[in-house]
Amino acid sequence: MIKAVIKQFIPEYHNTKDRNVRERYCVLAGALGILCNLVLFAVKLTIGRLMNSISILSDAFNNLSDMGSSVISILGAKMSNRRPDREHPFGHGRMEYIASFLVACIIFIVGFELLRSSIDKILHPEPVRFSVVLVVILSLSLLVKLWMFSYNRYMGKQIDSTVLRAAASDSLNDVAATAAVIVATVVGNFVAFPIDGIMGVLVSVLIMRSGFQIAKEVADRLLGQRPDPALVKELSDRILSYDGIIGIHDMIVHNYGPGRNFASVHAEVSDDCDIIKIHEIIDAAEQAIFRETGVAMVIHMDPVSLNSPETQELKKLVAQIISEIDPSLTIHDFRITKGQSRINVIFDLVVPIEATPARRKEITSQIAERLRAADPRYTAVIQVDTSFVS
Known part of the structure; x- marks a missing residue:
């Protein structure tokens, strides 16, 4: 059913990377939520007044x-x-994360209030009065909330929306709370202990837990997460598909809200290439990546020596040394400079992000010692890097 509704109200619904399409998804989900809750409010208000309940x-x-x-x-x-705008040149995409955080706060507060009232019911139990009409109304409400959970979750997955996933969790919490009331209403007539209070405590804990999880997800996105490996691979493959680009390193991807990614990378090119030609190639790559993926990419050229046998042999030696120390290590920006009595071996070393300062110092010391053991003239000049995408 929800797919038919989406097709009816969202033009180009399949183009979920488009910002306007994303907005229509969220507006449609919100409008359906308002409509469903208004219908439930009207039905319950009418019956409640008629029954004076x-x-x-x-x-x-x-x-x-x-x-x-x-x-x-x-x-x-x-x-x-x-x-x-001038104050927010990267757009306002993170407002969705803030909205999600507000929903998470609402969920947590609802859970806390339910916990407080449930504990009060345990401490001051009251007899549960069974009502067929109440059970029927609650069952109807449960079905509507289940549908709301279903469409919010579906649309949230379609557009990768934290706010719709939060709304889905909110609806699911309502389902759990309503189901607990139904169970307590039915079973409470057959047991002596305060089952409604106990059920309420269990449900309230689940509700607060879901609110905390949503808040954590939003906080992670606001703080900055490692980019999606699939996106990193796609960007890497696209860049390396261009003639003249022989390698890449130092990729960074910044996220400023759903569908708002900015990235930079160093592209390795031969040091004897035509700089005007390679500049045109890189310009074309940046434009194509933005056009086809929506990622605003800045590519920096890094010249590397391909025609110096001595440089290539030294690079192989360093690669062998670091693979023996730690296979996860990589190098880039490799070059050498010669003096009268020494040869500077200069390169950037990429270490795992979890490596401590002490471990980084230990690794660079080991590399320097092994290079000197290979030739006393070799002096390692190492810049330690961290990968932000792997």
Whole structure:
């Protein structure tokens, strides 16, 4: 059903990398959430008044407050799709993460309030009164919330949206809470202990846990995560497909919100190539990558010596040394300079990001010692790097 709704209301729905399409997904999900909660509110309010039931009326206004997540989804989508301005040259894409964090806070607060009321019910138990009408209404609400969870999760996956995944978790929490009330209402008539309070505590813990997980995911994205390996491979393959580029290193990918990636990389080219020609090739690569992937790429040229047998032999020696020390190590920007009594062996060494300063110093010392053992004239000049993409 949700696929039919998406096709009806979102033109070019399959082009999920387009910012306007992403916005329409979030707005549609938010609008459906508002509509569903309004319908539940109206039905429960009407029946609650007819039956003069406080519990049903309370649940009705709970649905009214549930619209907050949907409103935040819409506002977050609208704000994140605003054009860049002077104060925010990279755009407003991270507003979606902030919106997701607000939803996570709402979820956590709801869970905490449920925990508090559940503990109160355990300490001051009250008899659970069974009502067929209440069970039917809660079952209807549960089915609607299940559908809301389903479409939010589906659309969240389609556009990789943290705010829609947060909305899905919010709906799933409502399902768990409603199911707990139904179970407590039915079973409470047959047991003496306060099952409604116990069920409430269990559900509240799950709700707070989901709120914490959403907040953690959002915080990770705001702090900066390692880029998707598939994206790194795609960018690498595209760059290396151009004539004249023989290698790449020092790739960095920055994310400023969904679909807003900026990247830089050093491209290795022969030191005797036509600089004008290779500059045109790199310009073409940058433009094609942006056009085809949406990633704003800056490529820096790094000349490397390919025609010096001595340099190539020394590079092989260093590569062998570092592979014996740690196979995960790599080198780039390799070159040599000769003096009267020594040969400077200069290169950048890429070490694992988790390597401690002491370990890095130990590795460089071992490399320098082995180079001197091979030839006393060799002096290692090592710049230690860290990979930001692997």
